[in-house]
Amino acid sequence: ALALARTYDLRATPNALALAPDGATLLALAASQARVWSIDVRSGASTAQTLAQPDMARSGWLAISRDGAKVYVALTRAAPDARPMIWRIASSDRSSIAATLDALPPLWDLELLANGLLALPRGNGASGGIELLASDTLSTTARIDSSNDQHHVVVGPGGSFFGLNFAHNTITRYSSAAPGVAWRTAARADWQPWDGVFVPGSP
Numbered sequence: 001a002l003a004l005a006r007t008y009d010l011r012a013t014p015n016a017l018a019l020a021p022d023g024a025t026l027l028a029l030a031a032s033q034a035r036v037w038s039i040d041v042r043s044g045a046s047t048a049q050t051l052a053q054p055d056m057a058r059s060g061w062l063a064i065s066r067d068g069a070k071v072y073v074a075l076t077r078a079a080p081d082a083r084p085m086i087w088r089i090a091s092s093d094r095s096s097i098a099a100t101l102d103a104l105p106p107l108w109d110l111e112l113l114a115n116g117l118l119a120l121p122r123g124n125g126a127s128g129g130i131e132l133l134a135s136d137t138l139s140t141t142a143r144i145d146s147s148n149d150q151h152h153v154v155v156g157p158g159g160s161f162f163g164l165n166f167a168h169n170t171i172t173r174y175s176s177a178a179p180g181v182a183w184r185t186a187a188r189a190d191w192q193p194w195d196g197v198f199v200p201g202s203p
Contacts, residue, residue, distance in 0.1 A: 006041075006044060008026070008028075008039050008044055008046065010028060010030070010037055010046070010048075012030040012033055012035065012037075013030055013032070014028040014029055014030045014037070015029060015030065015031050015032075015059075015060065016028070016029040016031070016060060016061050016062040017029075017062070018062040018063065018064045018071070019041075019064075020064060020068040020091070021064070021066060021067065021068045022068060023041065024040065024041055024042070025038055025039065025040060025041065025068070025091075026038075026039040026041050027039070027062055027064060027071060029060050029061070029062045029073060030060075031058045031059055031060025031061075031075055031076075032054060032055060032056050032057075032058050033050070033054050034050055034051045034052035034053065034054060034055070034058070034060070034075055034078060035048050035049065035050045035051070036048070036049050036051065036062070036071070036073055036089070037049075038091075038094075047094075049089070049094055049096075051073060051075065051078070051085075051087055051096075051098075052075060052078040052079075052085065055077045055078075057077060058075055058076050058077045058078070059075070059076045059107075059108075060073065060074060060075040060076070061073070061074045061109055061110035062110070063110050063111060063112040063118070064112070065112065065135070068091055069090065069091050069092070070088055070089065070090060070091065070135070071088075071089040071091060072086065072087065072088055072089075072110065072112060072118060072135065073086065073087045073089065073110075074086045074087075074101075074107065074110040074120065076106070076107055079100045081103075082103070083100050083101060083102070083103045084100075084101045084102075084103065084107045085098055085099065085100050085101060086098065086099050086101060086110070086118070086120075086133065086138055088135065088136075088138060097138065098138070099133075099138035099139070101120070101131075104124065105122040105123055105124040105127060105128035105149065106122060106123065106124060106128070107120055107121075107122055108120075108121045108122065108123060108150070108151045108152060109121045109151065109152045109153050110153075111153040111154075111155055111161065112135065112155075113132075113155055113159065113161055113176050114155065114157075114158075114159055114176075115159050115176050115177065116134075116135050116136075117132045117133065117134065117135065117141065117176050118132065118133040118134075118135050118138075119131075119132060119153045119155075119161055119176070120132075120133065120153075121150035121151055121152060121153050121163055122149065122150065123149025123150050123151055123165070123167070124149060125149060125167060126149060127146055127147050127148065127149055128146065128148070128149040128150060129143055129144055129145035129146035129147070129148060129149070129150060130143070130144050130145060130150055130153070130161075130163060130174060131143050132144065132176065132179060142179045144174060144179045144180060144181070145163070145172065145174070145180075145181050148165070148168075148172070148184075149165060149167070149168075150163035150164070150165055150172065151163075151164055151165055151166050151167070151194075152164040152166075152193075152194065152195050152196075154195075154196045154197060154198055155198060156173070156198045157198065157200075158177075159175055159176045159177040160173060160174065160175055160176070160182070161173075161174050161176060162174070162196070162198070164193040164194065164195065164196065165193070166192050166193060166194045168187050169187045169188050169189070169191060169192055169193065170184055170185050170186070170187055170193070171184070171185045171193050172184040172185075
């Protein structure tokens with residue numbers, strides 16, 4: 001049976017969580033405050049890092065590298081001109097680099113792919129696709145399927161990943177090895193794909 005083990009009071013409203021691969025550190029992001037916390041799961045001790053000025057209309061997302069050494073944060077309305085920004089933060093000393101992203105089409109999510117690329121779905125109701133960034137430099141390496149909009153990303157096996165569109169009710173499979181569309185489901189009225197996970201061993 002599930003039981004409450006511990007409560008962490010951040011005095012904020014986190015909208016994204018990520019657990020380090022070793023299970024020892026929990027990361028929490030409050031996008032409106034542009035603040036990310038690193039929480040020791042065992043002791044509850046935490047440290048916070050502020051990345052930008054507060055903005056109540058902001059959205060944000062977290063990702064962490066497989067070795068736990070790097071944390072990635074994407075925030076909308078973060079630059080002085082209200083463009084989105086992305087940060088790479090070193091877990092060891094909290095040092096960071098940042099890059100400003102294009103404002104449009106709007107940014108919807110952030111995922112770190114198995115090959116080390118960062119996938120950012122974009123969409124305005126008609127176009128956007130997936131923007132791929134190098135995780136070391138935070139520079140754009142490719143924009144794929146830009147004539148279709150996407151909202152969320154699910155990481156799959158072998159460099160594949162899936163784009164979920166909750167407006168057009170479709171799922172698209174992409175390859176990051178040779179960036180492109182593998183297939184897309186037909187739009188359906190009986191579902192609205194919003195988020196998901198890929199189960200190991202599935203075809």
